[in-house]
Amino acid sequence: MSSELDNEQELPQQHAVTIHDVARAAGVTIGTVSKALNGQGKLKEETRERVRAVALRLGFRPNDLAQSLLRGRSFTVGLITTDSYGRFSIPLMSGIEDALGSAQISVFLCDARDDAVREQQHINSLLAKRVDGIIVTGRRIDARVPIDVGNTNTPVLYAYAQVKEADALCLLPDEAQGARIATEHLLAHGRRRLAHITGPSYFEAVQLRQEAMRQVLKEHGLDLPGHRALAGPWQEAWGHRAVGFLLEMDPGIDGIFCGSDQIARGVVDALRERGVKVPADVAVVGFDNWEIIAAATRPALTTVDMNLHELGRIAGTRLLAMIAGEKASGIIRLPCSLIVRDSCGVHTLGTAERRKEDQGD
Structure with a gap:
């Protein structure tokens, strides 16, 4: 019987190693190779390990389809x-x-x-x-x-x-739970005149989030009037444009919950252009935690992560x-999570607190 090394050296350089090659190099039958590599049958552990070592040295890869038929997986x-x-x-x-x-x-x-x-x-x-x-x-x-x-x-x-x-x-x-924690976060930072700028109203996610936001506000004796709930495309440009509509109708807004981070980024840019400070004047919360946008926005976005x-x-x-x-x-x-950053963070002052600070109280 030839040695394993000799048999390995006899294989052509470009030869696709088969189970026959492994059997010949290990000096065993094809059935023994199959049992050794599949962990089946009654074999001496020494034989099983020797076959596996030869297969590894030769670079043998079992046929996936054959293996799947054998295992049923x-x-x-x-x-x-x-x-x-x-x-x-x-x-x-x-x-x-x-x-x-x-x-x-x-x-x-x-x-x-x-x-x-x-x-x-x-x-x-x-x-x-x-x-x-x-x-x-x-x-x-x-x-x-x-x-x-x-x-x-x-x-x-x-x-x-x-x-x-x-x-x-x-x-x-849980879209509704995500909107709830976003709204509660804005309220916890003293914001009371909240607005919602979001995507197309026919999306189920938009409907679930808006209903949850209204419910939270209701629990706090507040509301979300129609002119403060604006729906449009999932675009940064829409967020930018919506701020103009919003401030024209209700300049007293102090918090905006956005339906996506893209929309929120447009909102933040539009507020800055109008001399409105974020979060000092208006706090902003996004949705998605799309980090490439949320972390790059200035200030960085507090946002809901869908996990x-x-x-x-x-x-x-x-x-x-x-x-x-x-x-x-x-x-x-x-459940979703809230990722707190600078657009509405732990150091954000509520409206009442800002007024006291401005008055030196």
Whole structure:
């Protein structure tokens, strides 16, 4: 019998190492190699370790498809998104991979781009790869059409996306709770004449946040009149323009809760241009904690963080349980956090306190 070293040297330089090569180099049968590498069968530990060492030296990589057929698992999942910019899908995917990494599961990211045909092509491709499960996400929480996995029984979970199917599991940030903590923070800093500048009113997130803000104000004996609740596009330019409308109608505004950090940045810039100091005259709170915008705004934005990384981690954990056979359904809303920065921070004076300070009281 030739030595293992001799057998390894006989392999062509560009040869794709096969299980036959490993068996020949280790001086064992193909069946023994399979058992050793898959942790199956009754083998001496010495034989198992020797085969593994030879496979490692030769650079042998098991065929994933063959392995998946053997184990009944591919140890991959699909992540389908319509968020082409990655604003929401990237932190979500980071959390998903944190949850799945310990289980040695890889994630295929597929960009559907709001194209139903393209999305179904991705689904078909993922199913052909025998993925263990699929997570569907997007760039808004409004209800979407459920994906079709045919009769494969592949577990599907929606994260930062939802469908109306009763047996679907959907994980969402708690938009109302996020608006509540933003409003309570402004009130805690003495602000009483609050305004809300946000995105299009047909978005579910916009509706949930505005209703929560009104409820908090009502609990404090305050209100949010229609002229102080302005809806427009999710754009910095809209925030900038809305400030002009707002101050013209109600120059006594002392706090603004914005529906996104982009809108908030436009608000802050417009206030500065008008000689209104933030937060001394008007405190501003954003939504999203998009750090590239929130931290770069001057002053830096206090904002609501939807905790998308944590939402992704929980989505990954729940999908693992579904792959293992657990049945789960319903809409689960996960709490947001408030990130306090300078636009409405711990050192912000309330209106009454400012007046006392100005008067030397």
